[in-house]
Amino acid sequence: MTEVFSGLATGFSVALQPFNLMLVLFGCFFGTLIGALPGIGPINGVAILLPIAYSLGFPPESALILLAGIYYGAEYGGRISSILLNVPGDAGAVMTTLDGNPMARNGQAGKALSLSALASFIGGTVAVVLMTAFGPLLAQFGVGFQPSDYVALMIFAFATLASLVGANPIKTLIGAVLGLMLATIGVDSNTGVMRFTFGVPDLLSGIDFLVVVIGLFGMAELFHLVEQQARGAVKSIPVDRTFVSWADILYVRWTLVRASLIGFIVGVLPGTGASVASAVSYGVERRMAAPDDKMFGQGDRRGLAAPEAANNASAGGAMVPMLTLGIPGSGTTAILLGALLMFNITPGPQLFSQHPEIAWGLIASMYIGNVALLVINLPMVGLFARLLTIPQHYLTPLIAILAFIGIYTIVGNPFDLYMIIALGCMGWLLRKLDFSLAPVILGFVLGALFEDNLRRALSISGGDWGILLSTWESYLLYALSMGVVIGPWWRGRPRRRGEGAADKA
Amino acid sequence: MSDRIFAAALGIIVLIYGWIALNTIKAPFQYDPLGPESWPQLLALVMLICLALLLWRPDAAGFDLTQPSALRLLAMLGLLIGYALLFKPLGFILATFAFAALNSRMLGASWRGALAFGFGMGVGGYVISAGLLDLNLPDGPLPGF
Incomplete structure (x- = not known):
């Protein structure tokens, strides 16, 4: 426990430096701004701003604090367009529209916004407190990991990914393997052999992580926006003067506790992020509320508070495996992990001991960011809401220009501009075919790590594959992997049989 | 299918x-x-x-892409490729001006709005990025910072 407190002290001494404090506030503000833009979710926001944040030349802890602030802010801002426009910024915000938008239409827009801000604050704070408590423990567990255990951990990550993300597990796996395959392009770091470069010199060092991120999450989003554009103008509901009351808070207090815990746990699971967390907590809340669940979907306060608390808690939870084991808990943390790797910092069990200023600085900045977001959001929500009226025809070119600036400033090579366009087309096509893109980036980020650990494990054993099943940690992880794959399938079976019976009747 | x-x-x-x-x-x-x-x-x-x-066992989902959407996407793709082609030779200001103006016009802005937006993005973007944030952007034929 003393370790935790001394860590927190280190963290706050980093995060409270005037420069870093400014970056937290700046990141939270811009994150909310980006998140509030209709159709742009946290992952797109972080992706578009990542190269610019990188090229500003900050020390790694400052850059990461800035990015985490943006991520957090974007999770916060996403609710504004969900509530006022009924347009979710990303999959994680879909659940917020279900009850948030009806509340706003019933003349409680101000109340819906302030209640959801409060729910987000509580979710985020619960997550960061749990993270402070359990992060170092998980890191200790990970310190003894052999390369073969890492292989098991990756398998676990991909198993949860396939089982919990997206409707079709096969498509999720295809996405992840596609990411792994993209990561094999370039010179093999162990032997110096060229792989899949086809003699193109620009591909020698592999496809830059930023190029993949911007291509898949910036440019593909752009194509998606252009395609959707014909749907006609959506009308924003004006923010009124209603505000959250103590009675509202007391009414949803247990909802907030449950949703925060669910969000945190789902967030910690590798590969699953805000979308799964908010959907699960909404479902649980609705079932708990029965038979008093008539209002769900028509503006129930619990139905708004649950997904908001859960998705912010999952944002915090997703940081835990990223910082302690080097396995990102969601698509967005995969991007943050890539950002750390760009600074030559490999997150993992040693991060807390080798770079305490980064690990703890980030955690401390999340405490500050949570408070800052609440303070920024309650009075300034009207300003953010005005952003919703930015016409799509200015927003779309703006995204493209930001993406081009970001990519060009990093590498200064026009070849990468074509690469992001090509990857954008690929990402658009994948989305169109109901593939989710988070597994692709997860695969891409983990590719080198996965391969290196597998090769290292087999060199240790001299080529005997039995080493993969040699420690209790690996047994545990394989058992968990089996559990997450078989569990949902097992639970889905009787229900399906029941539905079949109902059809016949 | x-x-x-x-x-x-x-x-x-x-x-x-x-x-x-x-x-x-x-x-x-x-x-x-x-x-x-x-x-x-x-x-x-x-x-x-x-x-x-x-x-x-494919998903049942079809591929619904209306013709106007497809045309707009192709136009968008063309504009992006053009922007990438001209980014270095023309420099950030001119290339961005052309891209932003044409793209916003294509997506439904008025000519006046589109030109003003293009100008703002080109010059404003350059001043903020290259001037304020000290990022590396191509100057092209225009004098840079």
């Missing part, structure tokens, strides 16, 4: 990927049991199994 076409097309790419991994990637000498070719071979195998499963 669209799933099957996609799976088949990706399958061909993966077969080529796998063929390269089997035949052309070789380390001149190595001590480790797994060389640079093993991992791609493994990936190709897993991918082919997944694709076969997708071919066998």
Whole structure:
């Protein structure tokens, strides 16, 4: 426990430096701004701003604090367009529209916004407190990991990914393997052999992580926006003067506790992020509320508070495996992990001991960011809401220009501009075919790590594959992997049989 | 149907990927049991199994793309490629001016709005990025900072 407190002290001494404090506030503000833009979710926001944040030349802890602030802010801002426009910024915000938008239409827009801000604050704070408590423990567990255990951990990550993300597990796996395959392009770091470069010199060092991120999450989003554009103008509901009351808070207090815990746990699971967390907590809340669940979907306060608390808690939870084991808990943390790797910092069990200023600085900045977001959001929500009226025809070119600036400033090579366009087309096509893109980036980020650990494990054993099943940690992880794959399938079976019976009747 | 076409097309790419991994990637000498070719071979195998499963049981979802949407997407693609082509030779200000104005016009802005937006993005973007944030952007024929 003393370790935790001394860590927190280190963290706050980093995060409270005037420069870093400014970056937290700046990141939270811009994150909310980006998140509030209709159709742009946290992952797109972080992706578009990542190269610019990188090229500003900050020390790694400052850059990461800035990015985490943006991520957090974007999770916060996403609710504004969900509530006022009924347009979710990303999959994680879909659940917020279900009850948030009806509340706003019933003349409680101000109340819906302030209640959801409060729910987000509580979710985020619960997550960061749990993270402070359990992060170092998980890191200790990970310190003894052999390369073969890492292989098991990756398998676990991909198993949860396939089982919990997206409707079709096969498509999720295809996405992840596609990411792994993209990561094999370039010179093999162990032997110096060229792989899949086809003699193109620009591909020698592999496809830059930023190029993949911007291509898949910036440019593909752009194509998606252009395609959707014909749907006609959506009308924003004006923010009124209603505000959250103590009675509202007391009414949803247990909802907030449950949703925060669910969000945190789902967030910690590798590969699953805000979308799964908010959907699960909404479902649980609705079932708990029965038979008093008539209002769900028509503006129930619990139905708004649950997904908001859960998705912010999952944002915090997703940081835990990223910082302690080097396995990102969601698509967005995969991007943050890539950002750390760009600074030559490999997150993992040693991060807390080798770079305490980064690990703890980030955690401390999340405490500050949570408070800052609440303070920024309650009075300034009207300003953010005005952003919703930015016409799509200015927003779309703006995204493209930001993406081009970001990519060009990093590498200064026009070849990468074509690469992001090509990857954008690929990402658009994948989305169109109901593939989710988070597994692709997860695969891409983990590719080198996965391969290196597998090769290292087999060199240790001299080529005997039995080493993969040699420690209790690996047994545990394989058992968990089996559990997450078989569990949902097992639970889905009787229900399906029941539905079949109902059809016949 | 669209799933099957996609799976088949990706399958061909993966077969080529796998063929390269089997035949052309070789380390001149190595001590480790797994060389640079093993991992791609493994990936190709897993991918082919997944694709076969997708071919066998595709999702029902169709590929709904209306003609106006498709045309707008093609125009967007063309504009982006043009922007990438001209980014370095014309410099950030001119290329961005042209791209932002044409793109916003294409998506429904008025000519006046589009030109003002293009000007603001080109000059404003340059001043903020290259001037304020000290980022590296191409100057083109115009004098830079």
